[in-house]
Amino acid sequence: MLSTSSVAPIFAQLGLGVNTWSLILIVGTLLIYFTIAIVMHVADPDDFYVAGRTIPATVNGAAVAADWMSAASFISLAGLISILGFDGAIYLLGWTGGYVVLALLIAPYLRKYGQYTIPDFIGDRYYSNTARGVAALATLFVSLTYIAGQMRGVGIVLSRFLGVNITLGIIVALGLVALIGVIGGMKAITWTQAVQYTVLITAFLIVTVAISLNLTGNPFPQAALVTSDIATRLSQLQADIQMGRYIVPFREYTQWQVFAIALTLMIGTAGLPHVIMRFYTVPSASDARLSAGYALFFIALLYLSAPVLAIFAKFNLIQTLNGTPVSQARSIPWVQRWSETGLLTIQDKNGDGVIQMTQGLTSQASEVVLDPDIIVLSTPEVAGLAPIVIGLVAAGGLAAALSTADGLLIAMSSAVSHDIYYKIFRQDATERERLIVARIVILIAAVVAAYLGINPPGFVAEVVAIAFGIAAASLFPPILLGVFDQRMNKEGAIAGLLVGLSFTLIMVILMTADAVLGFQEPIVTTFLGLEKQSVGLIGAVLNFAVALTVSRVTPAPPEEIAEMVEEIRLPRGSADVATTAVDGGFETDGGERRRETN
Amino acid sequence: MGEAESATETRTEPETDAAPAQPDVKEYWRRNLRLIAGLFVVWFAVSFLAAIILAEPLTAVTIGELPLAFWFAQQGAIIVFVLLIFVYAWRMNKLDREFGVED
Secondary structure, rough: OOOHHHHHHHHHOOOOOOOHHHHHHHHHHHHHHHHHHHOOOOHHHHHHHHHHHHOOOOHHHHHHHHHOOHHHHHHHHHHHHHHHHHHHHHHHHHHHHHHHHHHOOHHHHHHHHHHOOHHHHHHOEEEEEHHHHHHHHHHHHHHHHHHHHHHHHHHHHHHHHOOOOHHHHHHHHHHHHHHHHHHHHHHHHHHHHHHHHHHHHHHHHHHHHHHHHHHHOOHHHHHHHHHHHHHHHHHHHHHOOOOOOOOOOOOOOOOOHHHHHHHHHHHHHHOOOHHHHHHHOOOOOHHHHHHHHHHHHHHHHHHHHHHHHHHHHHHHHHHHHOOOOHHHHHHOHHHHHHHHHOEEEEEEOOOEEEEOOOOOOOOOOOEEEEOOHHHHHHHHHHOOOOHHHHHHHHHHHHHHHHHHHHHHHHHHHHHHHHHHHHHHHHOOOHHHHHHHHHHHHHHHHHHHHHHHHHHOOHHHHHHHHHHHHHHHHHHHHHHHHHHOOOOOOOHHHHHHHHHHHHHHHHHHHHHHHHHOOOOOOOOOOOEEOOOOOOHHHHHHHHHHHHHHHHHHOOOOHHHHHHHHHHHOOOOOHHHHHHHHHHOOOOOOOOOOOOOOOO | OOHHHHHHHHHHHHHHOOOOOOOOOHHHHHHHHHHHHHHHHHHHHHHHHHHHHHHHHHHEEEEEOOOOOHHHHHHHHHHHHHHHHHHHHHHHHHHHHOOOOOO
């Protein structure tokens, strides 16, 4: 990166344009990620699954942030908020508040437990391979739908900025991500994610600072919301053109829906396998707590900027286009470029030769219709920033998508190779065999993800939106109860998990019957006033209710499980597990130490 | 807050009986749950209460140039969330040492 920026003047003299910078920065960062993988290559399961439990709290925080902030956060978040106004809070609150849940209720205890995967915890705590298997399937389902969404981000970045064919772009990008995972496992993934975090946050902040300087003269965009009157000005501007006031709550969703979606996203976050498994990689339980704090701090750097960028970008856009003669608007370079991609359409519907923006930016009735994704991607051009910044945004968007994809691949690989293959079917598998399976599964998962990216089935976008609901309704309750309810037994946990998961899946299928089953209309549109992205909340409540009820009328868990819960609650000794695991190899670890009584 | 904390620590130290070999696990867990509950009250207040339940009345109140509800909804709650986790990590480290269960 340093070397490329020091040669900037030379390239400028050579007249290198936007695409060249994108090319240099994308290829440059990809080479860095790949180099890390080569340096970090691993050969034993501890390194492969949990990076040897040697990751410092700050580095794990950055890795969690990159793992977590996907193409959706980097590319789509600010655009979505721009469209939603106040109600954009569902994403801002929902995707950050979950870290409090995770840090206080889950991360330190999972780390103390100290095995490899989330199904591991559920299988051991509920002394049942059935529970383990169901948890592994839930992990696969959540991760697979999530990764399909990442591929769209990769596709947009590569086609828009490099002009390469999307199919080729996805194959190359996923191939690289898979190779990093295959060579270096969790260890390489962790360190590349930390670097990817740096790339994506640098890109995002440079853009936001630059546009903040342009519009308010204030170089601290996070503060501009309070110190300038930009939000109220935008609100007035929108009111003037009948777009609805920006700062008024509950224009897009009802109050109950905002409440439910935010809560679903929060507990879904605390149940996302690829995120919570990262807390196995730190040296101790107290590091896990601290690491969650760093993770949210790093995430907040972007999440505190996004609402400001959303306002600036929308303000700028309305001011530039509204009331402008159509012919003049069409000659603006960035309008031309984004019109070509089909993500921005300008149509003079009433034939008066002047643009009128009304009823929002995504409404088909408006003379300007745009895809929310271009808010962030077009901002550098709209604000007239240097071509290198545009290249940086491309590299940042790609880093966000790839880091999340990598985390999802290792989550799927460990669920299949460790939980299903080793713990359920082949308990006598050697270390070497298990690692071979783990690596093969990464490749298979990458192929499936590439297929979904290249041939997105109609319902992928729908399913991604409810991945959180599924995580909330399936994995979150048994993990939480496993720590906080000593009396919870396998009957209760399995019944709760199955009810929560199947209720949510059935509801989602009914609500997306038009896309999934080919019906004319969704069979059900809302349940208790909730739509598909928040119906998982009901699933989670059912999961808890069923688990608590069933567990109280069935036998208490065995004595050794009660002891295990007591032990998990104390940080004492969590650092030693790391030492035994690293030094003692696998004979004393894996499944043998905690028995399987299924 | 720091001073008040150290005062509490001095006060409660004798109760733990200075026997790290046999820490009072039940009391440790009770104190942990109390801390968690307190922090979640704040968590709920800055997000669900200030930004959603009371969104309409708090839109009339302003912070700087901005309606207070909007600020909590899009920035304020996030800042508090970050602080909550660090406060928890810090208080738990103290509690771990007090009961001799630190890692």
